Amino acid sequence: MYVLGIWDGHDAGAAIVRGNKVLMAVNEERFTKNKLEVGFPVESIKCCLSYLKINPNEIKHIAVNTSDVAKTLTRLLPRVKKYYYLFRRRKLKPSFVNARREFKYKITEFPPNFLSNAITKSYFKKELERLGFKDFELYLVDHHMAHAAAAAFTCGFDKAVILTLDGVGDGLSGSVNLFKDGKIKRLSGISAKASLGIFFEQATNLMGMRELEDEGKLMALSDYSYKIPDEKNPLLKLFWVDGLTVRTKYSTWKRYRILQDLAWRTPHEDFAFMVQKTLEKHTLQLFQNAVKATKARNVAWAGGVASNIKCNMLIRKYSGLKEWYVFPHMGDGGLALGSALYVNNIVFKVKRVEFKDAYLGPDYSDQEIRNALKSHKELKFTKVKDIASRAADAVCDNEVVMWFQGRLEFGPRALGNRSILASASSKDVKDKLNVQLKRRDWFQPFCPSLLAEDADRLFENVGRPDHFMTMGYMAKPEMLLQVIAVVNVDNSARPQMITDENPLYRRLLERVKERTGYGIILNTSFNIHGDPIVNTPEDAIKAMNKGGAKFLAIGDYWVEAKQ
Ligand SMILES: [Fe+2]
Numbered sequence: 001m002y003v004l005g006i007w008d009g010h011d012a013g014a015a016i017v018r019g020n021k022v023l024m025a026v027n028e029e030r031f032t033k034n035k036l037e038v039g040f041p042v043e044s045i046k047c048c049l050s051y052l053k054i055n056p057n058e059i060k061h062i063a064v065n066t067s068d069v070a071k072t073l074t075r076l077l078p079r080v081k082k083y084y085y086l087f088r089r090r091k092l093k094p095s096f097v098n099a100r101r102e103f104k105y106k107i108t109e110f111p112p113n114f115l116s117n118a119i120t121k122s123y124f125k126k127e128l129e130r131l132g133f134k135d136f137e138l139y140l141v142d143h144h145m146a147h148a149a150a151a152a153f154t155c156g157f158d159k160a161v162i163l164t165l166d167g168v169g170d171g172l173s174g175s176v177n178l179f180k181d182g183k184i185k186r187l188s189g190i191s192a193k194a195s196l197g198i199f200f201e202q203a204t205n206l207m208g209m210r211e212l213e214d215e216g217k218l219m220a221l222s223d224y225s226y227k228i229p230d231e232k233n234p235l236l237k238l239f240w241v242d243g244l245t246v247r248t249k250y251s252t253w254k255r256y257r258i259l260q261d262l263a264w265r266t267p268h269e270d271f272a273f274m275v276q277k278t279l280e281k282h283t284l285q286l287f288q289n290a291v292k293a294t295k296a297r298n299v300a301w302a303g304g305v306a307s308n309i310k311c312n313m314l315i316r317k318y319s320g321l322k323e324w325y326v327f328p329h330m331g332d333g334g335l336a337l338g339s340a341l342y343v344n345n346i347v348f349k350v351k352r353v354e355f356k357d358a359y360l361g362p363d364y365s366d367q368e369i370r371n372a373l374k375s376h377k378e379l380k381f382t383k384v385k386d387i388a389s390r391a392a393d394a395v396c397d398n399e400v401v402m403w404f405q406g407r408l409e410f411g412p413r414a415l416g417n418r419s420i421l422a423s424a425s426s427k428d429v430k431d432k433l434n435v436q437l438k439r440r441d442w443f444q445p446f447c448p449s450l451l452a453e454d455a456d457r458l459f460e461n462v463g464r465p466d467h468f469m470t471m472g473y474m475a476k477p478e479m480l481l482q483v484i485a486v487v488n489v490d491n492s493a494r495p496q497m498i499t500d501e502n503p504l505y506r507r508l509l510e511r512v513k514e515r516t517g518y519g520i521i522l523n524t525s526f527n528i529h530g531d532p533i534v535n536t537p538e539d540a541i542k543a544m545n546k547g548g549a550k551f552l553a554i555g556d557y558w559v560e561a562k563q
Pocket residue numbers: 143147166167168169303304331332
């Protein structure tokens with residue numbers, strides 16, 4: 001009883017669930033190499049079917065989502081989608097930018113209607129039949145319900161308040177839901193016009209960054225401002241929280257103009273601070289109201305805004321909250337799985353799925369890895385007995401190691417299967433990584449992976465371990481030297497805490513601990529600046545060559561560049 005979930009918008013992808021298991025979930029960018037790829041995810045679907053050895057005929061339930069007017073138009077006119085993608089990534093500058101922007105804001109606020117639903121269903125039927133699917137039931141899931149389902153069915157709580165906050169989808173920018181007895185009940189929707197996500201996107205754009213991609217940079221930059229008092233922050237008044245919803249008196253376009261005016265006369269870091277503070281204040285208020293109204297003290301959340309770890313950290317510290325959970329693929333890239341989980345619940349009454357880790361993509365055999373290595377004469381490689389220890393020793397000797405193991409991670413974070421590893425206590429490794437491989441802005445921090453049992457020694461108020469790098473924690477001041485390469489200027493970090501979900505990676509951390517006394521390393525995604533995370537052995541080798549890296553640990557092979 002498989003359910004296939006599909007998302008064809010920003011960060012398109014596919015997922016297959018059966019019973020209480022997520023069998024596979026992947027995103028199209030990993031195959032096409034266009035970051036956050038848009039469009040019908042042919043390669044993701046094919047990969048799921050071939051990896052799981054399933055014939056399209058075996059899949060009788062297919063979940064798709066989002067049928068608002070703007071999304072439907074991009075299905076009818078795929079060129080619009082590609083054009084917008086290039087514009088958003090700042091690869092193309094169109095004429096009449098302001099008029100186009102204003103039009104975009106207006107059209108994306110229209111909710112679905114009878115016609116857009118019908119067009120969307122017919123579009124998906126045609127595309128799926130082209131791939132060999134037939135005699136299947138097609139379910140159209142609401143955008144925010146798909147986000148909510150992703151959080152609800154993977155969180156492990158019996159009862160929880162589920163919040164979603166993003167830019168816009170199906171006429172809404174967020175929702176508050178109660179998850180109880182395996183059912184999601186929507187308590188409120190937040191209008192597209194009062195979108196905190198679009199607000200943050202607009203500010204990102206006005207800083208010369210890419211909206212829907214560089215919001216984390218804006219958040220990191222905000223730490224470099226002095227603490228501007230609330231009465232001097234005009235942005236706080238753009239929104240207010242009213243019970244279980246967010247309100248505004250401005251149109252989305254008017255708000256863009258207000259932000260534009262402020263950005264023009266404000267230093268970048270101060271502007272970033274005011275924007276971040278506005279997001280934090282209203283989001284926290286909404287969460288507090290939701291907890292009080294539902295008396296559900298466990299909270300799970302998803303949607304693009306949930307990637308803001310500083311905001312998440314404030315929510316975690318709210319005293320009314322007992323347990324928290326952030327769905328690891330919080331943005332639209334998680335919608336394929338979210339919609340599959342929703343249909344899995346509606347049709348097969350599955351109330352929760354196992355979700356211990358996010359290693360849900362393809363993996364590659366020893367033979368496939370060996371064949372890829374053999375075709376590259378510029379590399380020398382040897383098979384080693386204990387690849388984890390070899391990589392750990394190199395990291396402890398202040399080397400940078402590319403690490404490729406097991407199944408590809410699902411979501412924006414590398415979680416120890418497609419990672420670039422380095423010492424967490426090295427003062428110069430950040431510059432070394434940036435010059436050589438990542439070319440990130442100087443103010444963007446790197447993140448750590450650590451043994452969960454070491455988390456309390458290094459960070460404050462840890463509580464239960466976060467396996468997915470979704471939460472901010474403050475480093476203990478006396479431990480700063482141990483984590484100097486993986487904290488931001490305010491000493492916050494976004495750590496991945498490992499228990500038993502990845503034994504090989506755990507072994508590597510244990511070896512680092514033997515050498516240094518602390519099981520912690522710097523873990524950044526295995527990609528070269530601007531590219532998606534690598535998927536295949538060939539991708540890994542190409543990235544190694546492109547970045548001029550010295551060491552790659554792939555499967556059991558220790559690979560060194562000859563030059
Ligand atoms: Fe969304």
